[in-house]
Amino acid sequence: MQVGDVGALIRDERKAQGLRQDELAAASGVGLRFVVELERGKPTVQFGKVLAVLGALGCTLVVARPGQCA
Template sequence: MDDVTAFGALIRQERKAQGLRQDELAAASGVGLRFLVELERGKPTVQFGKALAVLAALGCRVDVVRPGRQPG
């Protein structure tokens, strides 16, 4: 994933795939609706911890791959 816009789009796509409204995901994640809207729009200054909470509520995880290493 190259940028925050793609990150936000991924979250929006997964939310819709799970049939959730923004307010439902915000509540399940413990974040405000405004935060989620900004996250999905790719705002570059959102709080990382809250973004991780949204991913966790969707059942997603983040994998960090160090340079020179293969994912997995």
């Protein structure tokens, strides 16, 4: 999985929920620029902010050890 994959997932979910980027930014407590860059797959985004955006969308992040991925 690449940063761009996460960004695309976030963009798709945001649109599915009918949210604009500025609305997601406000709900997440991050700036609009951050959401734009995240959705574009900027590789240097701050992980804590990524988690805040995922949380605002109601998404969870699952981390599995090698060989334990379903």
